[in-house]
Amino acid sequence: MSRSHPPLVALLGLVGTLAACEPAPACDGYCGTAVIVTIGDVGTLYPPVIGTNQEWEVADQIFLRLADMGLNLNTVGDQGFVPKLASSWTFEDSVTIAFRIDSAARWQDGQPVTAEDVAFTFAVYRDPATNSSAGHLLDRIVSVTARDKQTAVFRFTHPYVEQFFDATHHMRILPKHILDTIPPLQRAGHEFARHPIGSGPYRLVRWVSQEAIELAADSNFFLGRPGLARLIWRTFPDGTGMVAPLETGEADITGAIIGPPNVDRARQIPHIRVIEYPSPYYGYMGFNFRNPADRTRPHPLFHDRALRRALTMAIDRVAITRAVWGEYAVPAKGPMGPMLRTFAYHLPQIPYDSAAARAELARLGWRDHDGDGVLDRDGQALRFDVIAPASSGSRIRSAVLIQGQLQPLGVAVNVVELAPAVFGQRAQDGDFDAIMMTWGTDPTPSTIVELWTTDGIAASNWDAYSNPEFDRYVEQARNARDSTDERTAWEAAYRIFLDDAPAILLSSPLMNAAVHTRFENVTIRPDLWATTLWTWRIRPGAMIDRDRLVRRDP
Amino acid sequence: MIRFLAIRLVQAVAIVFLVVTATFFLIRLAPGDPYTTVTDRHVPPEVVDYNRHLFGFDQPIARQYVTYLRRLSHGDLGLSHRTFRPVAERIRGALPNTILLGFGALLVNFAFGIAVGAVQAARYDQRLDHLLSLVTLTLFSIPAFWLGLLAIDLLAVNLGWFPTGGTMDVVTGDLLPFGRQLLQRLHHLVLPALTLGLVSGAWTARYMRAEMLDVLARDYVRTAWAKGLPPRRVVIHHIARTALMPIVTLFGMFVPVLLSGAVFIEYVFAWHGLGWEAAKAVETYDYPMITALTTLTAAMVVLGNLVADILYRIADPRTVSS
Numbered sequence: 001m002s003r004s005h006p007p008l009v010a011l012l013g014l015v016g017t018l019a020a021c022e023p024a025p026a027c028d029g030y031c032g033t034a035v036i037v038t039i040g041d042v043g044t045l046y047p048p049v050i051g052t053n054q055e056w057e058v059a060d061q062i063f064l065r066l067a068d069m070g071l072n073l074n075t076v077g078d079q080g081f082v083p084k085l086a087s088s089w090t091f092e093d094s095v096t097i098a099f100r101i102d103s104a105a106r107w108q109d110g111q112p113v114t115a116e117d118v119a120f121t122f123a124v125y126r127d128p129a130t131n132s133s134a135g136h137l138l139d140r141i142v143s144v145t146a147r148d149k150q151t152a153v154f155r156f157t158h159p160y161v162e163q164f165f166d167a168t169h170h171m172r173i174l175p176k177h178i179l180d181t182i183p184p185l186q187r188a189g190h191e192f193a194r195h196p197i198g199s200g201p202y203r204l205v206r207w208v209s210q211e212a213i214e215l216a217a218d219s220n221f222f223l224g225r226p227g228l229a230r231l232i233w234r235t236f237p238d239g240t241g242m243v244a245p246l247e248t249g250e251a252d253i254t255g256a257i258i259g260p261p262n263v264d265r266a267r268q269i270p271h272i273r274v275i276e277y278p279s280p281y282y283g284y285m286g287f288n289f290r291n292p293a294d295r296t297r298p299h300p301l302f303h304d305r306a307l308r309r310a311l312t313m314a315i316d317r318v319a320i321t322r323a324v325w326g327e328y329a330v331p332a333k334g335p336m337g338p339m340l341r342t343f344a345y346h347l348p349q350i351p352y353d354s355a356a357a358r359a360e361l362a363r364l365g366w367r368d369h370d371g372d373g374v375l376d377r378d379g380q381a382l383r384f385d386v387i388a389p390a391s392s393g394s395r396i397r398s399a400v401l402i403q404g405q406l407q408p409l410g411v412a413v414n415v416v417e418l419a420p421a422v423f424g425q426r427a428q429d430g431d432f433d434a435i436m437m438t439w440g441t442d443p444t445p446s447t448i449v450e451l452w453t454t455d456g457i458a459a460s461n462w463d464a465y466s467n468p469e470f471d472r473y474v475e476q477a478r479n480a481r482d483s484t485d486e487r488t489a490w491e492a493a494y495r496i497f498l499d500d501a502p503a504i505l506l507s508s509p510l511m512n513a514a515v516h517t518r519f520e521n522v523t524i525r526p527d528l529w530a531t532t533l534w535t536w537r538i539r540p541g542a543m544i545d546r547d548r549l550v551r552r553d554p
Numbered sequence: 555m556i557r558f559l560a561i562r563l564v565q566a567v568a569i570v571f572l573v574v575t576a577t578f579f580l581i582r583l584a585p586g587d588p589y590t591t592v593t594d595r596h597v598p599p600e601v602v603d604y605n606r607h608l609f610g611f612d613q614p615i616a617r618q619y620v621t622y623l624r625r626l627s628h629g630d631l632g633l634s635h636r637t638f639r640p641v642a643e644r645i646r647g648a649l650p651n652t653i654l655l656g657f658g659a660l661l662v663n664f665a666f667g668i669a670v671g672a673v674q675a676a677r678y679d680q681r682l683d684h685l686l687s688l689v690t691l692t693l694f695s696i697p698a699f700w701l702g703l704l705a706i707d708l709l710a711v712n713l714g715w716f717p718t719g720g721t722m723d724v725v726t727g728d729l730l731p732f733g734r735q736l737l738q739r740l741h742h743l744v745l746p747a748l749t750l751g752l753v754s755g756a757w758t759a760r761y762m763r764a765e766m767l768d769v770l771a772r773d774y775v776r777t778a779w780a781k782g783l784p785p786r787r788v789v790i791h792h793i794a795r796t797a798l799m800p801i802v803t804l805f806g807m808f809v810p811v812l813l814s815g816a817v818f819i820e821y822v823f824a825w826h827g828l829g830w831e832a833a834k835a836v837e838t839y840d841y842p843m844i845t846a847l848t849t850l851t852a853a854m855v856v857l858g859n860l861v862a863d864i865l866y867r868i869a870d871p872r873t874v875s876s
Contacts, residue, residue, distance in 0.1 A: 035725060041834065043637035131604045189638040209647040210826035212724040234724045237821045237830055240703070244718040247711050391837075421586030421839050546725045 030219055032228035032538045033546045034519070036530075037242050037254040038235055041210050046193035047172040048125055048132035057255060057530040058233060061215050062108075062198035063172035066099050066118065066152075067164075071525050071532075073341060073443045075165040076483045084223070085113055085173055085199060086152075094159035094481075095142075097167055099152045104222035107175045108197045115146035120176035129184035134170040137442075141166060160479050161486050162444055169443070173199065201226040201534040210235055217534075227521065227537030229550065243514075246272050249544075252516035255529035260326045266514045276328075277526045278338035279511045280440040283395065284503040285386060285402060286463040292431045295464075299433070301384060306364055308501040312350045314357035314409055320401045321507040324394050328512065332505035334494045335448055339526040342445045343508075345487075347494050350501060358409050368410050375410035383412035384433035389423040395436040398506055427462045435462065437503075443527045445490055446478050452497065465502035518542035555867070562863070566856040573852035574626070577845050578619055587611055588635040588839040609635055622845070632842030636834070641846045644831060651721050652827035655750065655816070658743050660808060662751020663758055668794075668801065670755075671762025675797075676789050678767060686759070693756035699818035702749040706822070709745060716745045719824035746823040750816050754808060761804060765797035772796075799866070806862020809854065 038054045045059050067089070070080030078089065086099035105113035122144035125132050140163075142155045154167045175197055182190050195204060201223070202215035213233040217226040234251055236242050239258025243265045245251035257263045257274070267274050287302035302308055317331045330338060334347050366375040366382050375382040386402070388395045396417060403413040413434075418426065426432055441447035450459040453474055454466040470493055477489035513529055515522055520539045525531040538547055588609070589602040606612050610621065625632060631641035670690060674683045693701075710718045717723065723738050730738065769775060770793055778788045817829035828847060835843035 033725060041637070043639075049638075128604070131608075189633065193638070206728065208722075208724075208727075208826075209644065210830060211721060212727070214724070232724050234720060234824075235826075236719070236824045237833070241706065241719055241822055241824060244706050244711055248714060248718055250718060250723075419586075420837065421584075421588075425586040549725060549729060 030217070030225070030229050031543060031547045031550070033230040033232065033549060034228050034253055034516075034533075034536070035245075035251040035546070036231065036233045037245060037251045038233045039237075039239055039242060039256075039258060041235060042207075042213055042233070044188065044193045045196045045204070046188055046190075047174065048130045048134065049188045049193075051133060053256070053528065054233075056528050057533075058213055058215070059172065059196070059198075060200070060528060060531055061202040061231060061534060062196055062200045062204060063174070064105075064198070064200045065168050065172055067168040068531060069165070069169065069443060069525070069527075071523060073339060073525070073527060075169075075341070075444045076161045076486065078164040081164065081168065085118075086168075089164075092153075095156040095163075097154045097156075097163065098147065099154070099167075101150045101152065102222060103150060105199055106220075106222060107177075107199050108203045108218065109175075109178075111175070111177055113173065113199050114149050114176075115152040116149070117173050117176045118152035119144045119146045120180060121171050121174045124174060124179065124184070124187075125171055127184055130187070137170045138166065158479065159481050161481065161483055162446065162478075165444060175199075202231060221534075226534040228534075231533065243269075246514055246516075252519070254514045255511075255524075257512045257514055260328050263328055263512045266512070269514075271517050272514050273517050273522075275513045275515060275522070275524055277511050277513065277524050277529070278343070279509055280337040280339045280443070280527060281438055282332040282335065282337045282508045283398065283436070283438040283506045284332060285399070285506065286435045286437055286465075286503040287501075288430060288432055288434065288462075289464040289466065289502070290430055292433065295430055300380060301382070301433070304364070305500060306360065307366075309350055310357050310360040310364065311406065311411065312501045312504045313352065313360065314354050314411070315402060315405055315504050316352045316354075317504070317506055318352070320398055320405075323401055324397045325507055325509055329507040329509040332508045334505065335452055335497060335503075336445060337439075337441055338508045338510065339443065340441065340445055341443075342487075342490050342494070345491055345494065347491070347498055349498060354405075354409065361409065361411075366410070373410060374412045381412065382410065383414070385414045385416050386434040386436060387416045387418055387423060387426055387432045388436035389420045390417040391420045392436070392438070394507075394509075395438065399436050402504070430462055430464060448474060448493075449478070452502070463502055465500070467496060467500055470496040470500070518544065558867075559860075559864075562860050566853075566860065569856055570849060570852050574623075574845060574849050575619075577848040578622060578841075579615070581839070581841055581844055582615055582618070586839060588841065605635075609633075622842075631846040634835075634843050635840045636838045636843070641842045644843065645828070645846060645850065648826055648828050648831045651825060652829070654721075654739070654743060655746055655819070655825060655827055656809070658747030659750035659754065659816070660805075662747055663755040663808060664801070664805070666752060666755035667758025668762050668798070670759040672766060672789065672794050672797075674759070674763040675766030675770060675793070676785070678770070690756040690759045693752055694760070696753070697818070698749060698753045698816065699822050701753060702746070702819055702822035705745050705749050717742050719746075719822070721825055746816075746819050746825050749823075750819045758801065758804060758808075762797060762801060765800055766793050769793045769796045802865045803862055805865070806858045809858035809861070 036057070038057060040052060040054045042055050042058055044050060044055060045062065047059055047063050050056060050059055064084045066084060066086040067081040068084050069075065070082060072080050074080040083102070085101055085105050087102040088100045090098045092098050099118065101113055101115055101118070107113060122138065122141065124130050125135050125138055140157045140160070142157055145153050147153050156163050178192065178197060179187060182192065187193070194207065201221045202217055204213070205216045206212065206214040212235065215231045217229050219225050234245065239262055242254060242258060243262045246254065246266060247269050249271070257266055263274065266272055287308055288299050289302060291297040291299050321329050321331050333343060333349070336343050361375060365377045367377070368375055370376065386399050388399045390396070396415070399415045403415055406413050427435055439451060450456045450461070452461055452465055453471045454468070455471070457464050457466065473489050473493035473496065477486050477493060480486035480489055511526065513524055518539055519536050522536055523532045587606070589605050610618055622632070631645070633639065634641050634644055637644065670686055674686045677683045706718050710716045721739060721742055722735070726738070728735065775788065775792055778792045817833045819825065820827045820829040821833065828850070831843065832847045834840070835847060
């Protein structure tokens, strides 16, 4: 009996028809495609509410600041800053900076960028309805006004060394002529957040949610033609599969390889160059200064400075760093990541000395009176919980290692793994004895205010560490009028902090970017690796197939 | 049949409503909310408070529930807390990928499961049966994500036969004519569908084998053998057809499971589907997204069972009278 196979025939026919289709169009003269692996979804491209590095990677190609920090991340004065929308600037007096907007700067809809846009941007960031997490960082700027079409004038509350940084770093300039027609409360959810119009080197051409974002270069960009014609971000949900597309050549770049095993694997790929750069992160185990059962009272253990110092002395931070991160981290030196300029200061650390720690605990009266293996004093055991988010393997491992190092001394540590939201809730409520934390900071040392000063207790100083002398030096540093005074004050503040031991500082992970070897002029600014991406280009003669593809409908 | 369908539809609506209600309250009773998840970047407390107010978390939970139901009755699933975009828009983006992966996996599952199960039953207690039992048991025991990683390493990285992940080639993607885009999607589908299909297909194979062995012992099969019919004809026409009946039930169970998103597979293959959305939503306490996805899953489970019931009644008319 003969039998027909219509579906099979149809399928073969379809394949045959498709095989005859035209290939994708090729570029003519202006080429270069970079495929970038990124972890996590991009939720918005509206700068005032952007909250993740992934979003900044993309948004920083579309929007510009007035000026950009240099690769050395100096935040004092204007040294090293590179003109962007502002072609020049003048310090008119100790509290006034006037920026001259580049007359060639254009929005992607063809409108000129003006000083009005700058004044509007400041108003948007400061507007409570915008709900920008950067809004409070501008609180030392009194006003931003448009003196004329090309001149934006910033006035500050008082003179300090980071005025220029504050004026330029926190805001990406927004198009007034588009946004002032949208009610402030609706801007974050408006179509503009999905299809932004900026003044940067690239514009958005395609955004497939959770999959890919594509930008096309503006060949008429006023600061020069970008080195690559297309930038495509490919989204991954986590770090698990991020290196495989680099190995197969499906992708070219990732700004931050997640996890030491992935870094090791990336180093084995012949056509990939791994570039190490300092991170803004530092991890620690923080001591709660307040009693979690009654926040008005001091913590029964950790209000004692001598005990905190003894526990810090008992921890081999170098060993923990090596065990958790391998060669991809350095021990934390203070409340700042290695990226910060203040990380270079020489700061005396409490040395690791378990014998001295044991002796100090005994001197403080902590002895094992009941023979249960745990030290006690006046009927209270030296036993505490440390909370850590279950989503962070590095923090859990660090907590377990601390537990192991303290146990021989008779200190009982109970590691409590919590779901991230529960961890967050308990952290914010101060409901813990000790906490495993990691913070990433802005390039300015001033971030310390929210995390460790007395004023910060209302913000993110969940340990409730408070030392008026430390606060005073921090304020001195922030308000210093010259860099020498600033440095002296920061060093004094850091020394008090390290002496007080409000936390056992652990590790500062290093960042590793993976970049295809066909790119040249590759530079990485440590706070946001993609800031200089528009200047990268393909080495002559190193182009591959995808570099020649072009989109005809930008 | 119409009365049966009407009753089942009423039951379905009631079940989905209960799931919506239970999900709504349970996730809000859990500690924390979308704004207590600590990231490593500082978020000012006034911003947190403002967002809580914006999304109504400062309202009593009963009032939040009434507001949610009112919006839901108008087809409004709310805004995602994570992206400030409508939940319906996010689901629309992920659903086609999930359907594609789900049906691709189902195809692999049943093709593999039925074929292997049938061969095993036909070669009962022989070397091939033992070998295939080992294979299916192994597939059944290993985690799908691990098999996925293995497949990526072997078939994508080392052999270069398939892409490592994603639902399309992000470079050529939409630059290609529609037909080639379609082929490209199918190319991207192979590894995740194979991984998901093989793991679930191992279960189908063992189920199919057991059913066929049960049928093998029946009188009419013995009669068929006695009549001297060719083995192929006996196995396919007399044994397999009967044994396939319970597989219809299995189909009804697999459809919602596969369509509601295979979280780990979607993660490993960076396949943007409902599973990925669900995992992100749970991670970030995105209440409207969690509630919408749970509702959708419940609806699929109900629908899957309904379809299985209908198929069963069509395939075996005896169930109608009973």
